[in-house]
Amino acid sequence: MTRRHGSALDRPWASHIYAQLPEDASITRARASPAPSAQAPAPTDPPVQPEDYTKPYCEFMTANPTIFHAVKSFSNQLEQHGYKYLSERAVWNSELKRGGKFYTTRNSSSLIAFNIGKEYESGNGLGIVAGHVDALTAKLKPVSKLPIKAGFQQLGVAPYAGGLGPTWWDRDLGIGGRVIVRDPKTGKVESKLVKLDWPIARIPTLAPHFGAVANGPFNQETQMVPIVGIDNSDLFEKSASSETSDIPAGSFAATQPEKLVKIISKEIGVTDYSTILEWELELFDTQPAQLGGLEKDFIFAGRIDDKLCCYAAQEALLASSDSTSPGIVKMVGMFDDEEIGSLLRQGARSNFMGSVIDRITEAFAKDNYGPNLLSQTVANSFLVSSDVIHAVNPNFLNVYLENHSPRLNVGVAVSADSNGHMTTDSVSSGILKSVASRCGSTLQVFQIRNDSRSGGTIGPMTSAQIGMRAIDCGIPQLSMHSIRATTGSLDPGLGVKLFKGFFDYFEEVDKEFADF
CATH class of the missing domain: 3.40.630.10 (Zn peptidases)
Known part of the structure; x- marks a missing residue:
C-alpha cells in the first residue's frame, strides 16, 4: 500500500498545481494512461499525494x-x-x-x-x-587537535568535495559521524553513531572594516579553521596545558581535542577513552530543515x-x-x-551494485549460471x-x-x-x-x-x-x-x-x- 502521512499544513494550492503549470516547452504533461494489460494490472492502492x-x-x-x-x-x-x-x-x-x-x-x-x-x-x-x-562537508583531520591561538581553541578540518566554500562562513556547525570502539570485555570492535546537534563550531568572517583582506580570496587551510572554544589560560599563572590529562598518551583520543573526546564519550556511553580506536566525524549546519515562503511552498535545508x-x-x-x-x-x-568521483569501494564506480545483481542472478539460475x-x-x-x-x-x-x-x-x-x-x-x-x-x-x-x-x-x-x-x-x-x-x-x-x-x-x- 502507498505509505501515507498526515499533512502538516493546509495548502489548498497543492491539489491544483498541475492546472497552474505554465505553457513551457521544457515541461511534458502526462497524458491519459493506456489501458493496462492483463499481465500487468494497474495498482489499486491510493495514488501518491505529494504533500504527504x-x-x-x-x-x-x-x-x-x-x-x-x-x-x-x-x-x-x-x-x-x-x-x-x-x-x-x-x-x-x-x-x-x-x-x-x-x-x-x-x-x-x-x-x-x-x-x-x-x-x-x-x-x-x-x-x-x-x-x-x-x-559536501568538512571532515575532521586524523589529528584534529590544534594549538591554542590567541585564546581560541580551533579544530583541524579538511573540505570534502566543495565543503568550506563561501556559504560556510558564520554558520552554526554541529559535529557528527561514527566512532569505532573496542569493547574492553569481549575485544569486539563496533561502530557507534554520534550527533552533537547544537552549535559547537563556527568559521568567523573578518569584518569589512579591515579592508580588502576581508573580501578574499581565502586560504582554506589557514583562514577557514573553525573555532570551538576559548582558552585564555596563557594570560594567567596556571596554564591549562600544564594540567594532567586523564586521556592515555599515545592513544587515538590523545590526538583530538580533549573536551571533544569527553563530550563524545559521554554521548556514546564510553568511559575508557583508550577504547576509542578511530572516528569519522564531520561538521554540519545545525539549522533544521523547514518550510518557507508565503504559502510555505519551499523547503529550506x-x-x-x-x-x-x-x-x-x-x-x-x-x-x-x-x-x-x-x-x-x-x-x-x-x-x-559521488561528490569526489565515486572511486572508493562504496562508490558507484565500485563492484557493489554489479555484485548484488550477480548474486541475485546466480541464486535463481538452475543449471546454466554464467556470463x-x-x-x-x-x-x-x-x-x-x-x-x-x-x-x-x-x-x-x-x-x-x-x-x-x-x-x-x-x-x-x-x-x-x-x-x-x-x-x-x-x-x-x-x-x-x-x-x-x-x-x-x-x-x-x-x-x-x-x-x-x-x-x-x-x-x-x-x-x-x-x-x-x-x-x-x-x-x-x-x-x-x-x-x-x-x-x-x-x-x-x-x-x-x-x-x-x-x-x-x-x-x-x-x-x-x-x-x-
Missing part, C-alpha cells in the same frame, strides 16, 4: 545530518517494512526467495535494497532507481544534494505494490563518494539515475538554456548532455515518458548551455560498468552545493510519485521497447 511527504522529508533531513546517520535511518525503515539484512560476507543463495525483500550495506555509507518479484525468473531484468547519499532523491527512491520502493511488475527485481541503490545469463539479466534491466537538478533561478535567467529550465513543485527533470556526461538518450527518455504517462507524473527537461560546464553524476559510470540502459533525471533544487539549499515543498512527493510509477510499470513499459 513534505513534513516527513524535513524530519528525516534534520534527524540525519551525516551519511552514516542517513544509511542507518534507511536501514531501520527497511527493517520495519519487512526487509532482511544480508551481509556481503555471507552466502546469499539459500536466503533469496521470490517475493522476498532484502537489503545490504557497504561501509555503513552505501546501501542497496531490493524486492524480488513473485514471478521472477533468472535472466529477467531489474528496475533500478539509484542516487548518492553523500554531501542542508544536504539536499542528493539525500532528496535517495529519500524519494526508498519511499517509492516501499510504496510500490508487490502485485505490480511481478516478473522483475525492484531495486534502490544509494552510493557514497551468458548475467548478460541477459543486465540487458533486460534499466537504471534511473536520480540526482538533483538545477532549478531555474529567477535572478540569473541568462545562464539557463531556453526551454530547459526546471521549476520547483512541478516534477522530476530529465537531464541531457550531448557529450555523454548524462546517460539520457532517445530510448531511455521514451521509457521514462511512458512511465510518467501511466502514473500521472509531469516531466521537465534540463540541459546546460553550450558556454557552460556540465556536471556529472553516477549514471554514466554505473550504466557503463554494468552495461544496462539508463536515464539521468532528478528533483530540482536551488543553490546546489551551498551549505543550505532550496527545493519545493511538493518536490519530495513528486519524486516518490514518479519513482513509484517506474517500479509499478517498468515491466509493462519495457515490453514496448523490446527491440532496444
Whole structure:
C-alpha cells in the first residue's frame, strides 16, 4: 500500500498545481494512461499525494545530518517494512526467495535494497532507481587537535568535495559521524553513531572594516579553521596545558581535542577513552530543515544534494505494490563518494551494485549460471539515475538554456548532455515518458548551455560498468552545493510519485521497447 502521512499544513494550492503549470516547452504533461494489460494490472492502492511527504522529508533531513546517520535511518525503515539484512560476507543463495525483500550495506555509507518479484525468473531484468547519499562537508583531520591561538581553541578540518566554500562562513556547525570502539570485555570492535546537534563550531568572517583582506580570496587551510572554544589560560599563572590529562598518551583520543573526546564519550556511553580506536566525524549546519515562503511552498535545508532523491527512491520502493511488475527485481541503490568521483569501494564506480545483481542472478539460475545469463539479466534491466537538478533561478535567467529550465513543485527533470556526461538518450527518455504517462507524473527537461560546464553524476559510470540502459533525471533544487539549499515543498512527493510509477510499470513499459 502507498505509505501515507498526515499533512502538516493546509495548502489548498497543492491539489491544483498541475492546472497552474505554465505553457513551457521544457515541461511534458502526462497524458491519459493506456489501458493496462492483463499481465500487468494497474495498482489499486491510493495514488501518491505529494504533500504527504513534505513534513516527513524535513524530519528525516534534520534527524540525519551525516551519511552514516542517513544509511542507518534507511536501514531501520527497511527493517520495519519487512526487509532482511544480508551481509556481503555471507552466502546469499539459500536466503533469496521470490517475493522476498532484502537489503545490504557497504561501509555503513552505501546501501542497496531490493524486492524480488513473485514471478521472477533468472535472466529477467531489474528496475533500478539509484542516487548518492553523500554531501559536501568538512571532515575532521586524523589529528584534529590544534594549538591554542590567541585564546581560541580551533579544530583541524579538511573540505570534502566543495565543503568550506563561501556559504560556510558564520554558520552554526554541529559535529557528527561514527566512532569505532573496542569493547574492553569481549575485544569486539563496533561502530557507534554520534550527533552533537547544537552549535559547537563556527568559521568567523573578518569584518569589512579591515579592508580588502576581508573580501578574499581565502586560504582554506589557514583562514577557514573553525573555532570551538576559548582558552585564555596563557594570560594567567596556571596554564591549562600544564594540567594532567586523564586521556592515555599515545592513544587515538590523545590526538583530538580533549573536551571533544569527553563530550563524545559521554554521548556514546564510553568511559575508557583508550577504547576509542578511530572516528569519522564531520561538521554540519545545525539549522533544521523547514518550510518557507508565503504559502510555505519551499523547503529550506542542508544536504539536499542528493539525500532528496535517495529519500524519494526508498519511499517509492516501499510504496510500490508487490502485485505490480511481478516478473522483475525492484531495486534502490544509494552510493557514497559521488561528490569526489565515486572511486572508493562504496562508490558507484565500485563492484557493489554489479555484485548484488550477480548474486541475485546466480541464486535463481538452475543449471546454466554464467556470463551468458548475467548478460541477459543486465540487458533486460534499466537504471534511473536520480540526482538533483538545477532549478531555474529567477535572478540569473541568462545562464539557463531556453526551454530547459526546471521549476520547483512541478516534477522530476530529465537531464541531457550531448557529450555523454548524462546517460539520457532517445530510448531511455521514451521509457521514462511512458512511465510518467501511466502514473500521472509531469516531466521537465534540463540541459546546460553550450558556454557552460556540465556536471556529472553516477549514471554514466554505473550504466557503463554494468552495461544496462539508463536515464539521468532528478528533483530540482536551488543553490546546489551551498551549505543550505532550496527545493519545493511538493518536490519530495513528486519524486516518490514518479519513482513509484517506474517500479509499478517498468515491466509493462519495457515490453514496448523490446527491440532496444
